[in-house]
Amino acid sequence: MTGTVRIGVAGLGTVGASLIELLARHETTITARAGQRLVVTAVSARDRSRDRGIDLSGMTWFDDARDLATAGNVDVVVELMGGSEGPARDLVTNALKNGRPVVTANKALLAEHGNELGVLAEEHGVALGYEAAVAGGIPIIKALKEGLAGNDIQRVYGILNGTCNFILSEMRSTGRDFADVLAEAQALGYAEADPTFDVEGIDAAHKLALLSAIAFGQQVDFSRVTVEGISTISPIDIAYADEFGFRLKLLGVAERIGDTVTERVHPFLVSLDDPISKVEGVNNAVVVEGDFVGRTVLEGPGAGGGATASAVASDLIDVATGRFSPVFGIPASALRARQDGGSDEPHGRFYISLKVEDRPGVIADLAAVLRDHAISIESLLQRGKPEGGTAPIVVICHDAPESRVLAALKQIEGMDCILQNPHMIRIKDL
Ligand SMILES: NC(=O)c1ccc[n+]([C@@H]2O[C@H](COP(=O)([O-])OP(=O)(O)OC[C@H]3O[C@@H](n4cnc5c(N)ncnc54)[C@H](OP(=O)(O)O)[C@@H]3O)[C@@H](O)[C@H]2O)c1
Numbered sequence: 001m002t003g004t005v006r007i008g009v010a011g012l013g014t015v016g017a018s019l020i021e022l023l024a025r026h027e028t029t030i031t032a033r034a035g036q037r038l039v040v041t042a043v044s045a046r047d048r049s050r051d052r053g054i055d056l057s058g059m060t061w062f063d064d065a066r067d068l069a070t071a072g073n074v075d076v077v078v079e080l081m082g083g084s085e086g087p088a089r090d091l092v093t094n095a096l097k098n099g100r101p102v103v104t105a106n107k108a109l110l111a112e113h114g115n116e117l118g119v120l121a122e123e124h125g126v127a128l129g130y131e132a133a134v135a136g137g138i139p140i141i142k143a144l145k146e147g148l149a150g151n152d153i154q155r156v157y158g159i160l161n162g163t164c165n166f167i168l169s170e171m172r173s174t175g176r177d178f179a180d181v182l183a184e185a186q187a188l189g190y191a192e193a194d195p196t197f198d199v200e201g202i203d204a205a206h207k208l209a210l211l212s213a214i215a216f217g218q219q220v221d222f223s224r225v226t227v228e229g230i231s232t233i234s235p236i237d238i239a240y241a242d243e244f245g246f247r248l249k250l251l252g253v254a255e256r257i258g259d260t261v262t263e264r265v266h267p268f269l270v271s272l273d274d275p276i277s278k279v280e281g282v283n284n285a286v287v288v289e290g291d292f293v294g295r296t297v298l299e300g301p302g303a304g305g306g307a308t309a310s311a312v313a314s315d316l317i318d319v320a321t322g323r324f325s326p327v328f329g330i331p332a333s334a335l336r337a338r339q340d341g342g343s344d345e346p347h348g349r350f351y352i353s354l355k356v357e358d359r360p361g362v363i364a365d366l367a368a369v370l371r372d373h374a375i376s377i378e379s380l381l382q383r384g385k386p387e388g389g390t391a392p393i394v395v396i397c398h399d400a401p402e403s404r405v406l407a408a409l410k411q412i413e414g415m416d417c418i419l420q421n422p423h424m425i426r427i428k429d430l
Helices: 014-025 027-034 065-069 086-097 107-123 140-147 162-174 178-187 202-216 235-243 305-321 362-372 402-413
Strands: 004-010 037-044 076-079 102-104 153-159 246-257 260-271 283-290 294-301 347-357 377-381 390-401 418-428
Touching: 004 014, 004 065, 004 086, 004 305, 014 027, 014 037, 014 305, 027 037, 027 305, 037 065, 037 305, 065 076, 065 086, 076 086, 076 305, 086 102, 086 107, 102 107, 102 305, 107 202, 140 202, 140 283, 140 294, 153 162, 153 202, 162 178, 162 235, 162 246, 162 283, 202 246, 202 260, 235 246, 235 347, 235 418, 246 418, 294 305, 347 362, 347 402, 362 377, 362 390, 362 402, 390 402, 402 418
Parallel strands: 004 037, 004 076, 076 102, 260 418
Antiparallel strands: 153 246, 153 283, 246 260, 283 294, 347 390, 347 418, 377 390
16 A cells, blocks of 8 residues: 555445544545555445545445445445444455455444454454544543553543443433433434343443453454443432432443453443543443552543544554554454453442331331341432332442342342342442
């Protein structure tokens, strides 16, 4: 490649159209930074007749996106279609096999097939850039692979899904319930018609698997991320969180515990002292804790055409300048397989909300179950007058191993006084 880098873009939706606009608008600056012109020479999408509000003149249209892997007028393939299988997987695989660098925003593809694609990229000596796949416009992949590379990473965690953060922020500020706010998020274009990937935590888990691979030098293994979403969160949980001095956030957390790395996506109660608790709306934030650097926080737009195109452009400039490192920071052959859990396990404080019969002795019975599992109570709250013979109770437990808390909850579920299964939310202590 000399003088001009010819780019083939597969997918002209939110991100693809923004990328084409960005490359046109910032042509002079990008040429200066890349040392070459970045020119989109080929494009593909499903519907050729659709007006996308961008100028596609001079670009060759391909009905089948897979053909960009071998097209004669393409040096670099940009995959912006989405999906972990089908055309996206075929295109990326074949482009790499054909010795073509690839840039993608597709976290699902990389979380499912990142190991094999990383090996292919290395075998063929080409870049596979995916800055846009995690936290949209936040340059967290580069930060982990380069800026923080001198550290032993203890923990990486963050708000990795803007849709969930928007829903939780709205539920808190308006007191509305999950379904109501989800419908608004869909109307505003923040949530897909099928919101499952977002609200059930799968999208955040895809991103966490990628962050964890880089941070801990291990193979990507999405199947082993524990995933819980926000669809069971009630306005009452959010109100109690406020009362106890927390914000409720969906976090992806990857951390070293003993000899192993755990990767989990759960709703967490985050202390108001933590900067991440202040991140509202569709924004994302990622915290990295390294042994020499301490704690670093990156915050910014986690989605949207402009922010995501910004990350794609950064990868393209790296490709043009020949600056690229192994896909997950170290050679694929050196990535460790994920270890099974050792004797250490997650522990922390827990919030438990319950609906119980309003009769004498119930609180003592609950306290006895917690005592029998060696869990001590930090706070217990029963607010307002019980209604219709039921009383809502919230318990905050002191630090305890998670397995003990889960065992206690199982026993509590079987008690006669329980009118609605207990709802447990982890507290993120930092
Ligand atoms: N949107 C964001 O904020 C964001 C943020 C980070 C990462 N991402 C990732 O970026 C990728 C693209 O997202 P997006 O929001 O831009 O999606 P989108 O708006 O739905 O656009 C997808 C594009 O891909 C095209 N496409 C789909 N299937 C195709 C096929 N079989 N052959 C050729 N073209 C095909 C579509 O063509 P038609 O237009 O003709 O239908 C459309 O242009 C996804 O991997 C997503 O996860 C998105």
